[in-house]
Amino acid sequence: MKTGEWDREKLRTSILTLASSADRTLLGFCAGSPESALEALKSWIPSLGLPKGLLMGLDLGGQPVDTSSWTGAYIKYNTGGATTFEDIRASKIGFASLWKPGDALIEEYAGDYRGVYFTPELGDDVFRQYGVLPEDLWLND
Structure with a gap:
């Protein structure tokens, strides 16, 4: 999906406004290949001023995962995460909450959607998700 320059700037401004107000930001990248998913991740994160963490899912037991047969890739990115034992207990999901802010997970994706899901959490208990x-x-700057 391409947007015109006027639309692009308006959309960027809206996303930056929401991201700067968010307590936590989640991003979901649905792409046609691991390479295009990574390119999107690498452009969105610094553009929004979000933390960069670890990217998981491209190795299994220290051995690289062969992604050459993937027909799509999905990256789940999260600025939240539990970093203390108090946070782990509060999350009620145990050690699965050990993700650090900025960590991401890539996996094979068989869906038809292409683009980014943007979910800012503004601390008011209202679910907001924008996409694709x-x-x-x-x-293209």
Whole structure:
């Protein structure tokens, strides 16, 4: 999905406004290949001023995962995470909450959607999810 320059700037401004107000931001990248998913991740994160963490899912037991047969890739990104034992207990999901802010997970994706899901949590208990936004929103400058 491509947008015109006027639309692109308006969309960027809206996303930046929401991201700067968010307590936590989740992003979901649905792409046609691992390479395009990574390109989107690498453009969105610094453009929004979000933390960069670990990318998991490209190795299994220290051995690289062969992604050459993947027909799509999904990256789940999260600025939240539990970093203390108090946070782990409060999350009620145990050690699965050990993700650090900025960590991401890539996996094979067989869906038809392409683009980015943007979910800012503003601390008011209202669920907001915007998508499917252009993967290339922060490219072509």
